[in-house]
Amino acid sequence: MRVFIHTPSPPLHRFIHSMIYYRGYEAQYNFVRFLPDGTSSLIIALDELRKTFYSGADAFIPISCHRAWLQGPQDHFYHSTGDMESIVFIIQFHPNGSYPFLQLPLQGLSNLAVDAELVLGPSVQTLREQLQELVRPQDMFRLAEAFLWQHYEEDHQEHAVVAFALNQLSQSGSLSMKQLVEKTGYSHKHFIHLFKKNVGMPPKHYQRIARFNRVLEQVATDPWPSTVNWLDLTHAGGFYDQAHFINEFKAFTGMSPNDYFQHPLEYSHLLPWSLDSRQ
16 A cells, blocks of 8 residues: 655644545455544545445444545544555544634534535535546645635634643643633633534543543554553553543543554554454
8 A cells, every 4th residue: 555644834734634645555354443533534535436434433323435525523433444445535634623624613523424515515526536637646735735725714713722722631631621711711611612613522522532642642652562551651641540541442442452552553543443343
C-alpha cells in the first residue's frame, strides 16, 4: 500500500490535522476497527467500491458509503469494511476544525457517516472528479486546500473559545468542568452549547477521549510496549486508579491494555478485525 500524508501550511493547519491519500490497500481482514480520537473527516473514494461503516460498539449498525462522505466525530470505536485495492483521499479535521467549512453543528454528525454532497453541495463531486484525474499526491493536496478555502467561513470568537478549551482538556486529564468553564468566562450552559456545536460531543466525554489518546501516544514511542509500567502510566495520564484506566481503555478499544499491546501495530488507531472477532 502507498500512503502519502500532508500537513497543510498556515493558516489552514489550524483547522486541518492532515490530508491522507492511499492506494493499493491490501486487506487481510474483513473489517478495520477504528479507535476514537475526537476528530471528523471528509472521505473521498477515488474508486467505485462501496464502503460500509458500522456504528455502535456493541451492535453493528451498517451505513453504506459511496464516493464522498463526512465521517462525524465518534465517541466509541467503530468498524468499516477492509476493501482490497481501495483508493481513498481523506481530509482529517482537528476536533473543532470542521465547523468553519461545513457550517453544521457537529453534534448532528456524531457517530454517523453522511453523504458529503448533502452538506457541501455538488462541488464535492467536482472535487472527486478532479482528484481522479491527477497523478501526483502533491497536486491532489494543493487542489484539496483550494477547495477548502472556497467553503471557509470563520467565527473568530467561537473558534478561539473552543480552541482554548480543547487545549486545556488535552493537557489535563483531571481538569474539572467547573474549572474549565470559569477559565472561559462563559456561562456553563452557553459553553457546553458552543463546545458540542464545534466538536460534536460534550467536553467531559472529549476529555476522556483525549486522556485515552495520550496513553496511546506515550506507549507508541516505547520500543517494548509489553513492558510498560501501567501503574505509572495511570497516574501520569490523570486516571483515578488502575481499575479506572483499564475500564476506560476497554471502553475505547473493546479489549484490555495487555491484549491491545500484545502485537506491534503500524497505526495505533487502526486494528485489523475479522468477523469472528466481533464483540
